[in-house]
Amino acid sequence: MIKIRKYFIVPFITLLSGIIICFKTNVxxxxxxxxxxSNDNPIAFKDNPSLSAGEVKAYYLRKIKKRWPETNQNILPADRLKTCPEQKLFYSKILNMNANDVDTYFIExxxxxxxxxxxxxxxxxxxVDFVGDEIxxxxxxxxxxxxxxxxxxVKTVLLINE
Amino acid sequence: MKNILYEIIILFALFTESIAAQNTQIKGFENVDASVTSDTTTRNHFALGQFDLFITSQITDKVSFLSETVFLYYNNGFKIGIERAIINYHFKDYFNLSVGKLYSPLGYWNNAFHHGLVLQPTITRPKIVSEGTSGGGLPLEDLGAQLNGDGITKINFGYNLMIGNGIASTPTNDFNESKSMCLNLHAEPIENLKFYISGYADNIPKGTTTIQGVKTTQNINLQILNASIAYRDGKLPIELIGEFYNLRTMEPDSNNSASSNGYFLYFSYKIRKINLIPYVYYDRLLLDTNDPLFFKNNIASIAFGLRYVIHPLSAIKLEYKYSETGLIKYQNRIELQFAIGF
Incomplete structure (x- = not known):
């Protein structure tokens, strides 16, 4: 009886730990x-999230301002080349647009x-390198x-959480 | 010989580096159409659209360049036309200078959609903002200088003020002393809902060939007034564009005057999940019988279409259009267009 338990317990624990590991990694x-x-852009103080979501949207889309008010520099939006979780979050929470709409907007x-x-x-x-180099x-x-x-x-002007 | 080769390599390296630093982008647009029509004077056919070579360059933070060169088949041969060649100097958001050949800042459609048909929501342009060769008559392009600004106050007020050579001119010369003037005022009080009013004035001397190819027999003073509304790219899954134009001509020598109108209304609904956009638009051109700028051809048409957006730079459009015109009474036309940008 003891032997049978041992035979069962060892594979059972192994299986259970495997499932837990798989489950954890899949979450x-x-x-x-x-x-x-850029740290050189005076619009926000260092590490002070001082822009609202609406302001970030207006600047990123160059919607109302095409140049930064303080420096009169061209606003240069930087984006990810391929779809990634960061892009999805930024587009949906800040721009309120899908990837196709964002591309169409800029192309037009x-x-x-x-x-x-x-x-x-x-x-x-x-x-980070591009934003750090371009004011x-x-x-x-x-x-x-x-x-x-x-x-x-670079400095953070807004934090977005999922 | 070796030295020359080295010099060429060094020059090429410098040249490509300077292009990279300037961020020059070369892009293009093309479309292929197929149409079936009830008009007995035209056969059902395939057609190659305009090949549009679109180049932009950000030369410095404040200086940029844009050009648009179109290759098209017209009058038994391929023709090349420089549609736009613009040098911009950006002083501030509310004050910029553009010089060169520009689209006249009339209304909304003329500047938003032109030769890159993948961006245009319909297959054909509304008649009033069509090229002269397609029955339009507005001075859609002009050569001169333009001041423009945007982002003024919270309603995103903007303006374009252009002084140009006007209709009686070539890309290198003006046939009269007076210059054309065009002013466009626009605002976006609600996000993505834009309102425009614009006006244009020009003196056209006797003997000028107009946009439609009519030769003027007298001096003409031309005035154009426009009002437009556009809702696009917003949260609501709809697009709406409406424009109205009034063209007034006055012949000072004979005191003849004429007033013609053109207007259109476009509406679409975006089915976002499948990137399909059904649309409808109504188009009307009402010409005064005394109008000296147009061949007299009143037009009323309604079109129903479907636009399938494969990618922002690749779209297939299918359009049915019913037209009543002064020349051919009525016409049914089904058109299919595959348009791309690259």
């Missing part, structure tokens, strides 16, 4: 996105007046991508 982590601008403005299309990047690191840029990255090295270049 999506909550994405938090930081909207970032580009055709009408020659406005630059958003600069597109494959990774958060590239967005007029505005982009979004996963908060986990904001290392101390990144924070030396």
């Amino acid at each position: 999506p982590e909550h994405t938090s996105v930081a909207v970032i601008i 403005k580009h055709y009408e007046s020659g406005e630059e299309l958003p600069h597109k990047f494959v990774s958060d690191k590239e967005i 007029g840029a505005i982009g979004y990255v996963n908060v986990n991508s904001l290392s101390s090295e990144a924070k030396a270049k």
Whole structure:
């Protein structure tokens, strides 16, 4: 009887731990996105989330302002090249648009007046580098991508939680 | 020989680097159409649309360039036309300068949709804002200088003020001393709902060939007034565009005057899940019998269409249009268009 229990208990525990591990890894982590601008852009104080969602939308879409009021620099939106959780969250929570609508919006403005299309990047690191280098840029990255090295270049103006 | 080769390589490297720094983008638009019509003077046919070469360049933070060159088949041969060539200087959001060949800032449709038909919601343009070769008569383009600004106050008030050579001109010369003037005032009091009023004035000397190809027999003073409304890209799954134009001509030597009207109303409903957009538009052109700028051809038409957006730069449109015109009484036409941008 004891032997049978041992035979059952060992595979049972192994199976259970396997299921738990699989289950844990399949649970999506909550994405938090930081909207970032260059540290040299004086519109917001360092690490002070001082822009509202509406303001971020208006700046990112170059909707009412095409240039930053304080520096008179061209606003340069930075975007991810391919669909990712950060992009989905930013589009749905801040722009209230789907990916097709965002593309159409920028393409129509580009055709009408020659406005630059958003600069597109494959990774958060590239967005951080671009936004850090361009005083007029505005982009979004996963908060986990904001290392101390990144924070030396960019500042967060809005946090978006899923 | 080796030195020359090195110099060429270095020059090429410098040239490509400077292009990259300027962020120059070369894009294009094309469409292929097929149409079936009840008009016995036209056969059912396939047609190649205008090939539109669209180049933009952000030269510095404040200086940018835009050009649009169109290749099209017309009068038994391929023709090349520079539709736009604009140098912009951006001072502030509310004050910018553009010089070159621009679309006249008349109404909404003329600037929002032109040669890149993938962006245009319908297959054909409303008659009043069509090219002269397609029955339109407005000065859709002009060569000159324009001041413009946007984002003024919370209602996003904006303006365009253009001074140009006007109708009696070529891309390098003006045939009379007086200049054309065009003013467009617009506002967006509610997000994505835009209102426009615009006006245009020009003096056309005797002997000028007008947009429709009519040769003027007298000096003409032309005035155009417009009011437009547009709702697009908003939260509601609908699009609405309505425009009204009044064209007044005055012949000072004979005191003849004429007043013609053109208007259209476009409405669509976006079925977002499947990227399908059914639409309808009504189009009307009412010409004064004394109008010296047009061939007399009043038009009333209604169109029902479907636009399937595969991608923002790739769309298939199917359109049925019923038209009544002064020349061919009535016409039924079904058109299919595959339009792309690249």
